[in-house]
Amino acid sequence: MNLTANRAGHFGLLACLAGFTLWFTASAWEADATLVNMILIGPVAVLALGLISAIGIGLLLNPERDAEPAEPAENDSFRERWGVAIGCLALALYVLSLETIGFDVAGVIFCAACMVLMGRRNWLVIVAYSLFVGLAPVWILEGPMGIPVHTLILE
Amino acid sequence: MLDLAAIWDAFGMLFAMPMAWVVVPLGLLIGLVFGAVPGLSVPIAMAVFLPMTLYMEFTEAILFLTAIFTGGGFGGSIPAILMNVPGTSAAIATCFDGHPMVRRGEHNRALGLALGASTVGTAVGYLLLFLVLEPISGFVLRLGPSELFLVAVIGLLLIGLMTDGRFARAVVAGCIGVLLSLIGMSSAGIERGTFGSIYLLDGIDANAAIIGIFAASELFRLVKHVYLVEAQDKRSVSIREIARGFADIRHNLPTLGRGSLLGAGLGVIPGIGSSIANLVSYTITKQLSKEPESFGKGNPNGVVAAESANSSSEGGSMVGLLALGIPSSAATAIMLSAFSMHNITGGPRFISDQKDVVYAIIAGNLIQAVMLGIIGLLFIRIIVYLVRVPLSYLLPPIVICTVLGSYALTSSLSGPVTLVAFSILGVVLKRYNYSVVATVIGLLLGLMMEGNLVRTWQLGGSSLSPMVTRPVSLVLIALIVASVALALWVTARRKSSQPFTQTGEPHRGDA
Secondary structure, three states, X not given: OOOOHHXXXXXXXXXXXXXXXXXXHHHHHHHOOOHHHHOOXXXXXXXXXXXXXXXXXXXXXXXXXXXXXOOOOOOOOHHHXXXXXXHHXXXXXXXXXXXXXXXXXXXXXXXXXXXXXXXXXXXXXXXXXXXXXXXXHHHHHHOOOOOOOOOOOOO | OOOHHHHHHHHXXXXXXXXXXXXXXXXXXXXXXXXXXXXXXXXXXXXXXXXXXXXXXXXXXXHHHHHHHHHHHHHOHHHHHHHOOOOOHHHHHHHHHHHHHHHOOOHHHHHHHHHHHHHHHHHHHHHHHHHHHHHHHXXXXXXXXXXXXXXXXXXXXXXXXXXXXXXXXXXXXXXXXXXXXXXXXXXXXOEEOOOOOHHHOOOOOHHHHHHHHHHHHHHHHHOOOOOOOOOHHHOOOOXXXXXXXXXXXHHHHHHHHHHHHXXXXXXXXXXXXXXXXXXXXXXXXXXXXXXXXXXXXXXXXXXXXXXXXXXXXXXXXXXXXXXHOOOOOHHHHHHHHHHHHOOOOOOHHHHHHOXXXXXXXXXXHHHHXXXXXXXXXXXXXXXXXXXXXXXXXXXXXXXXXXXXXXXXXXXXXXXXXXXXXXXXXXXXXXXXXXXXXXXXXXXXXXXXXXXXXXXXXXXXXXXXXXXXXXXXXHHHHHHHHXXXXXXXXXXXXXXXXXXXXXXXXXXXXXX
């Protein structure tokens, strides 16, 4: 079997989708096994599992299928290879830090980190722009929109 | 039948209200800004500015809110075209060809085309509302739960038609979306897949999920680029090009007419209309085209089809509000609040008793469509400069706005957490050509599908017989069979034409 990284990832995705479908169906069944509760969940789960199995079998029978990513990298730069993964990680860290260090400070740090990761090196510009971009939306959220959020600097 | 005396009174009323023509441009501008910023949305804008309507006359208040609605409808297409990030679910199909036009350096023309299609679409939607408000409201009342369920199934299957032979993957993605939408407490009070968390009792917030799966995952892709338009010589900003794009809709009249009629018709259906109108119009236009392979690669017809349909669906969605007193979307629900704030109840009685007010609202919106063309051109003129801003400056504020927008929607961290989870899901699904559009449509329609299926079961006396006994249901079932057959045919054709291609060029419809 031709198990490239891309194909392994696809098998992993299929396993996750099948796992979610089974888990959710079991959870709904345990909560209430009546027909009214399962009227949509049951058929949709059967359809999803059937198609996931068919796609998986198709992958096994066709070693060339999905061997390489659909969008091959245009160049081998760090940003091209790891940009998306680092972007996901940065967003997750930003969201997790909102309630810890405050929406304002988290926004400033996230903006500065993104600018540095995307190649900016003028520190004066980075600091000034990050302060504006990090603080202004939080102020709008708290002030005109009246939605209270946890902040460290802004009152 | 049209009541000419009431129409005359309506125009008299409109021109006797100078304040209306102050609040309408303001509303359009607010809608454009809220629609253009991913994470903000038209319902948020309307909710924020709803208290202002207390100080207005009823007609002025409704015109102000519909102006936000109209502005936001077009505003959502701006990030869809420039960044491949739909500002609203109604702008999903606008991305498919709008963004490829931007990558080709045709950003001015794409935005002009979208504005032209939106302006005409809005006008057609309200014109039809003018002419057929009463008969349509009678027809909508006859749509039962079985028909609403089948329409939702068609909406999901249509996505499969747009994936160029990846039908199975699109259906899997749609099924996952439906299952995700059913997480939380059911209408019967049964907890499903909540892990015992109170944040999941109300289910997954569809808005935060949509922002994540579309916006954030697309923004990650932009991290690899330096500018929205890579070629420096194509980053021009030209009001002449924008205006030319606006005028170019005269070359797309059949698409424009079809999209506007489809949007107005589908917009009437409660809860579904605007979300699927743009997709249905896009799919039909692609299938009827002599060059279907050019769709998803920057075909202007794709932009016109999507924008005309989503704009005209606004007029359709007003049918439920005005004729039945039933809101068909979050935006019309907020308008219903304005109705009650002014002690007015929508419905058949409202139409018969205050026909002049109803016609004034509709006529006001027709004039609004013209104003959208003018204000939209000025707005685009400014916002198109984004193509000259390096992405290192552009992406951080957009991501921050999307995160804060998702927080504003839920008033808790569950919104941003949902956004992160769905952005990662979006990245993975896109990598393997699973349609994220199908997942989103599943998310939007799943709960409604379940409710209508249960009601069909109950009305049929513990059977689904209403689905095969009602004529409209039978027509819809025939459409479903035709959709599946067409999708299977497209899949077979793709396999026979590309026997050794594993992945092929990813279709923008998968985006």
